[in-house]
Amino acid sequence: xxxxxxxxxxxxxxxxxxxxxxxxxxxxxxxxxxxxxxxxxxxxxxxxxxxxxxxxxxxxxxxxxxxxxxxxxxxxxxxxxxxxxxxxxxxxxxxxxxxxxx
Amino acid sequence: xxxxxxxxxxxxxxxxxxxxxxxxxxxxxxxxxxxxxxxxxxxxxxxxxxxxxxxxxxxxxxxxxxxxxxxxxxxxxxxxxxxxxxxxxxxxxxxxxxxxxxxxxxxxxxxxxxxxxxxxxxxxxxxxxxxxxxxxxxxxxxxxxxxxxxxxxxxxxxxxxxxxxxxxxxxxxxxxxxxxxxxxxxxxxxxxxxxxxxxxxxxxxxxxxxxxxxxxxxxxxxxxxxxxxxxxxxxxxxxxxxxxxxxxxxxxxxxxxxxxxxxxxxxxxxxxxxxxxxxxxxxxxxxxxxxxxxxxxxxxxxxxxxxxxxxxxxxxxxxxxxxxxxxxxxxxxxxxxxxxxxxxxxxxxxxxxxxxxxxxxxxxxxxxxxxxxxxxxxxxxxxxxxxxxxxxxxxxxxxxxxxxxxxxxxxxxxxxxxxxxxxxxxxxxxxxxxxxxxxxxxxxxxxxxxxxxxxxxx
Numbered sequence: 001x002x003x004x005x006x007x008x009x010x011x012x013x014x015x016x017x018x019x020x021x022x023x024x025x026x027x028x029x030x031x032x033x034x035x036x037x038x039x040x041x042x043x044x045x046x047x048x049x050x051x052x053x054x055x056x057x058x059x060x061x062x063x064x065x066x067x068x069x070x071x072x073x074x075x076x077x078x079x080x081x082x083x084x085x086x087x088x089x090x091x092x093x094x095x096x097x098x099x100x101x102x
Numbered sequence: 103x104x105x106x107x108x109x110x111x112x113x114x115x116x117x118x119x120x121x122x123x124x125x126x127x128x129x130x131x132x133x134x135x136x137x138x139x140x141x142x143x144x145x146x147x148x149x150x151x152x153x154x155x156x157x158x159x160x161x162x163x164x165x166x167x168x169x170x171x172x173x174x175x176x177x178x179x180x181x182x183x184x185x186x187x188x189x190x191x192x193x194x195x196x197x198x199x200x201x202x203x204x205x206x207x208x209x210x211x212x213x214x215x216x217x218x219x220x221x222x223x224x225x226x227x228x229x230x231x232x233x234x235x236x237x238x239x240x241x242x243x244x245x246x247x248x249x250x251x252x253x254x255x256x257x258x259x260x261x262x263x264x265x266x267x268x269x270x271x272x273x274x275x276x277x278x279x280x281x282x283x284x285x286x287x288x289x290x291x292x293x294x295x296x297x298x299x300x301x302x303x304x305x306x307x308x309x310x311x312x313x314x315x316x317x318x319x320x321x322x323x324x325x326x327x328x329x330x331x332x333x334x335x336x337x338x339x340x341x342x343x344x345x346x347x348x349x350x351x352x353x354x355x356x357x358x359x360x361x362x363x364x365x366x367x368x369x370x371x372x373x374x375x376x377x378x379x380x381x382x383x384x385x386x387x388x389x390x391x392x393x394x395x396x397x398x399x400x401x402x403x404x405x406x407x408x409x410x411x412x413x414x415x416x417x418x419x420x421x422x423x424x425x426x427x428x429x430x431x432x433x434x435x436x437x438x439x440x441x442x443x444x445x446x447x448x449x450x451x452x453x454x455x456x457x458x459x460x461x462x463x464x465x466x467x468x469x470x471x472x473x474x475x476x477x478x479x480x481x482x483x484x485x486x487x488x489x490x491x492x493x494x495x496x497x498x499x500x501x502x503x504x505x506x507x508x509x510x511x512x513x514x515x516x517x518x519x520x521x522x523x524x525x526x527x528x529x530x531x532x533x534x535x536x537x538x539x540x541x542x543x544x545x546x547x548x549x550x551x552x553x554x555x556x557x558x559x560x
Contacts, residue, residue: 010348016355018142018531019240024351052464057239063357065374066348072355074239076463080145081530082405082449082481085462087145095466 116156123319140183150529152191188278214266218277259363263287401533408525413514
């Protein structure tokens with residue numbers, strides 16, 4: 001078992017336009033990327049619990065050339081609106097840091 | 103021409119171009135100097151208020167660097183999304199600074215100005231003709247959204263830039279533009295592959311962010327018929343196959359394809375091969391044109407005016423029940439002001455930093471914090487209402503008698519007075535929609551201006 005943060009050299013969130021937030025987990029090695037990919041953790045159903053978004057709103061893309069997994073969700077509130085807490089969307093990654101990867 | 107040297111001076115002109123890397127790039131004699139000046143990433147405020155994210159003095163500094171270098175090398179200078187949001191006020195501010203610089207250095211050049219602000223009547227017609235749809239998952243466009251919008255811009259593709267190059271422009275200053283198109287226009291104009299040109303544009307518009315370690319330094323892409331080679335102009339930054347491939351993830355929902363004006367960039371077959379430790383060659387990227395050309399519109403609506411106030415909870419008796427205290431005070435304030443202000447005229451929210459300030463409803467961790475910064479946040483129809491509600495809210499929080507209170511002198515450590523601070527105008531993105539157009543340039547009128555020895559002619 002390892003924490004996701006220990007397998008990644010980059011683990012971030014960021015706006016993808018004003019209405020979406022995208023999460024990137026970029027792995028240090030090909031093996032670690034494959035390990036995370038096959039762990040079963042990166043499913044919309046599981047991420048829905050971790051990130052607190054409805055599963056049908058969550059898009060997961062595996063990107064071998066970048067040794068990366070990308071997760072994109074619609075924002076809870078548009079960037080900069082009254083209910084927004086993070087204009088750049090760059091601090092929403094925290095719940096992913098300690099995900100257990102088999 | 104066997105190759106083209108495509109140079110990005112800055113991914114966000116107006117925030118200070120790092121000089122050594124810029125000078126190194128210029129010494130390699132690029133075929134054009136491009137810079138992106140804006141984004142929606144900075145939020146809705148600048149588009150609504152008509153102001154720039156960068157300070158005018160820094161915009162002047164950066165613009166002077168690119169303009170003087172471009173004239174010295176006699177190569178085009180291409181600027182997109184002028185003044186952060188690329189609307190008319192942003193474009194005009196950028197041009198004022200540009201004219202000052204031209205005058206001071208007695209520069210001579212042909213200037214093309216490309217406007218990107220869109221008339222509401224035009225958008226209403228597109229809506230009526232059923233030629234508008236959301237860009238991604240968001241609300242359908244309505245006439246109300248269009249009518250209430252403070253400002254709407256269109257994101258131009260490469261075609262208006264190509265038109266300007268055709269017209270003999272030495273300097274192009276464009277309003278809101280697709281970032282990649284700023285850098286793809288010149289190669290495509292010279293007959294290079296569109297897929298490679300757009301991919302190259304997508305990467306270099308972020309300056310050296312695609313390198314390891316990433317940074318804001320200028321970057322060069324050398325393009326030939328089959329691919330392009332990336333090199334950061336700061337020797338400590340290495341463009342590796344991994345760093346460049348991983349950059350396709352940045353600020354995009356999908357690393358395999360990017361939807362751009364007029365088509366999509368397909369990176370499924372893109373290959374990243376090292377040339378040496380610091381340079382990577384990219385091949386295989388393809389451009390697939392859409393049968394119908396679409397333009398993305400960006401628009402904002404004014405929500406009102408903000409006042410806010412800061413104060414910290416430190417007493418463990420209050421920090422342990424902070425969310426409940428804040429909810430109760432919100433209720434008290436609403437009741438107290440009922441009859442004085444129409445509840446539809448203001449919104450009040452306590453943001454609790456230390457509890458869930460950064461993540462709101464997305465926060466999964468509950469921990470007992472040492473202290474909690476409470477931001478009393480009010481957005482109202484007028485600045486007067488915002489200030490009044492803010493003062494009442496933070497005062498009622500200061501002297502709220504919560505369960506088990508021991509410290510009856512006040513609940514907040516207030517860092518400074520006056521405690522209620524103006525946050526200015528508040529906007530919200532209300533348009534992020536695609537419209538179908540007949541001509542990629544129809545939304546983007548161009549002006550050609552001759553500048554001779556620093557003076558505008560005609």
